[in-house]
Amino acid sequence: MRFHLATFAASVGLMLSNDADALNVKMPGVNYIPRKGPDWEPDSTKCKSACEMQQDLHALKGVTDKIRIYSLIDCNQAETILSAAKKAGLKVDLGIWTTFNHSTLQKEKDKLAGLIDSC
Known part of the structure; x- marks a missing residue:
């Protein structure tokens, strides 16, 4: 029981200090899909708006x-995300859907x- 109490005490101490703030770390990258509906819906229903x-x-x-x-x-x-990412100050790794x-x-x-030709 002493081990668990010591572990708990250390955890609480780290939580209360600024050294264990998970929000001060950025992830190396995030996968982004601008969908809000199922595949079979038209783009106006399945895709987020440019504003979203x-x-x-x-x-x-x-x-x-x-x-x-x-x-x-x-x-x-290609158009919507690249423009929005530039405004947000994000880099984009482009992928193509293989099928x-x-x-x-x-x-x-x-x-x-x-896209390559337009650069």
Whole structure:
């Protein structure tokens, strides 16, 4: 019982000191998906608005400096997220959704090529 009491006392001491504040540490990155509805819904229902995405990214800036997205075409992430991330001061790791559906994969690749060409 002494061990548990000592552990408890040390835990309380750390909690009360500023040395154990978990909020002063930023995560190296966060996966971000701008969805709020199921896949089968139209974009207007399944995707967050540009304003909602901007609010999300400003909130994430408090815990990270980088986000990762999984698709460039889903919810128009290529344009919307990149613009919102720049305003929030976040870096973005781009991802493309790989699938057996050739047309979807080609759209992802074309969007990536367009982003590269526009730089």
